[in-house]
Amino acid sequence: xxxxxxxxxxxxxxxxxxxxxxxxxxxxxxxxxxxxxxxxxxxxxxxxxxxxxxxxxxxxxxxxxxxxxxxxxxxxxxxxxxxxxxxxxxxxxxxxxxxxxxxxxxxxxxxxxxxxxxxxxxxxxxxxxxxxxxxxxxxxxxxxxxxxxxxxxxxxxxxxxxxxxxxxxxxxxxxxxxxxxxxxxxxxxxxxxxxxxxxxxxxxxxxxxxxxxxxxxxxxxxxxxxxxxxxxxxxxxxxxxxxxxxxxxxxxxxxxxxxxxxxxxxxxxxxxxxxxxxxxxxxxxxxxxxxxxxxxxxxxxxxxxxxxxxxxxxx
Numbered sequence: 565x566x567x568x569x570x571x572x573x574x575x576x577x578x579x580x581x582x583x584x585x586x587x588x589x590x591x592x593x594x595x596x597x598x599x600x601x602x603x604x605x606x607x608x609x610x611x612x613x614x615x616x617x618x619x620x621x622x623x624x625x626x627x628x629x630x631x632x633x634x635x636x637x638x639x640x641x642x643x644x645x646x647x648x649x650x651x652x653x654x655x656x657x658x659x660x661x662x663x664x665x666x667x668x669x670x671x672x673x674x675x676x677x678x679x680x681x682x683x684x685x686x687x688x689x690x691x692x693x694x695x696x697x698x699x700x701x702x703x704x705x706x707x708x709x710x711x712x713x714x715x716x717x718x719x720x721x722x723x724x725x726x727x728x729x730x731x732x733x734x735x736x737x738x739x740x741x742x743x744x745x746x747x748x749x750x751x752x753x754x755x756x757x758x759x760x761x762x763x764x765x766x767x768x769x770x771x772x773x774x775x776x777x778x779x780x781x782x783x784x785x786x787x788x789x790x791x792x793x794x795x796x797x798x799x800x801x802x803x804x805x806x807x808x809x810x811x812x813x814x815x816x817x818x819x820x821x822x823x824x825x826x827x828x829x830x831x832x833x834x835x836x837x838x839x840x841x842x843x844x845x846x847x848x849x850x851x852x853x854x855x856x857x858x859x860x861x862x863x864x865x866x867x868x869x870x871x872x873x874x875x876x877x878x879x
Contacts, residue, residue: 581707589639593623593667600667602757604713605757606628606758607758608628622655625659629768630758630761631762634659635663636652639668640669641668641669642670644666645672649666665695667711668694693715693717694713741856743761745780745860748856765781767780771874774878775794776796776874777792777795780863790838793834793836803828805835806828806837809837809870812873820866824839843855
C-alpha cells in the first residue's frame with residue numbers, strides 16, 4: 565500500500581494574520597466565538613465588544629449559556645505581562661464575571677502559575693482560563709487558528725472545597741443526565757461545543773443569534789421542557805420578536821410536526837416557545853434515557869425549524 569504524502573505543518577507569526585489586536589483580532593474573535601467556546605467547553609454568546617469598565621475597555625464581554633454566567637475575555641497578541649493580568653481582574657470585578665479568559669501569543673510561566681493559583685483559591689463559581697492562540701498552515705494552505713488551553717480550573721477540587729464538601733446527590737443526578745446529553749449533542753450532532761455539564765436542572769445552547777437560545781429543563785412540576793427562549797435584554801424587543809414568530813405559527817408548527825406552547829410571558833421580560841412531556845430527575849434510569857432521547861430529538865428539531873426565522877429577525 566502506497567503511503568500518502570504528508571504536508572509540512574508550520575506556525576506563523578500571529579501578527580501576519582492579525583496585524584493589530586484591536587482592529588483585526590478582536591473583530592475576528594467576535595465573529596468566531598464558537599471556535600473559542602469549543603476550546604473552553606462552553607456555548608458562548610456575545611454580549612458586547614469593547615465593554616467599558618471605568619476608564620478602561622474590555623475586549624470582549626460574553627455569556628456562558630450553559631452556566632448562565634458572564635465571561636470576560638482579554639486579548640494580548642504578545643507575551644503576557646502583569647498589566648493585562650491586572651486588567652483581567654479589574655474587568656472581572658467590574659462585570660461580576662464567573663469566568664475570566666486571557667488569550668495571548670505566549671503565556672509566561674509565572675502568569676500560568678498565577679492563573680492556577682487563582683483557580684485553586686477561589687470558589688466553584690469563579691474560573692480562570694489561559695489560552696494560547698496560534699496561526700497554523702500546511703504547505704501553502706489557508707492559515708488556520710488554533711486555541712490551546714494552558715491554564716484552567718480543576719472542577720473536582722473546586723467542588724470539594726464548596727459548602728458541604730461537594731454537590732448534593734440530586735444535583736449530581738442532574739449533572740450526570742446533562743453530561744450524557746451534552747456528549748451526544750456535541751459528538752453525534754455537532755449541536756454544541758459545550759463539554760462540561762453543571763449540577764443544575766437546565767442547560768441552554770447557543771442559536772448563533774444573540775438573544776435567542778435553545779434550552780432543555782426539568783421544570784419541577786414533574787415535566788420537562790424543550791424550548792426556544794427569547795431574551796434580547798429588553799422586554800419590548802422580546803415581545804416584538806415573539807409576536808413576529810407567532811404570526812408564522814401555522815407554518816412553524818407544520819414544519820415542526822407537533823403543536824407548540826406559545827408563552828408570551830407578559831409578566832416577565834423574556835418569552836418562550838416550548839414543548840413539554842412528563843418527566844423528573846427522580847425517574848428510573850430507563851425513563852431518564854427515554855427523556856434524554858426526547859430532549860435530543862426536540863432540540864435538534866427546534867433548531868432546524870426556528871433557525872431561519874430567528875436569523876431573519878436579527879437582520
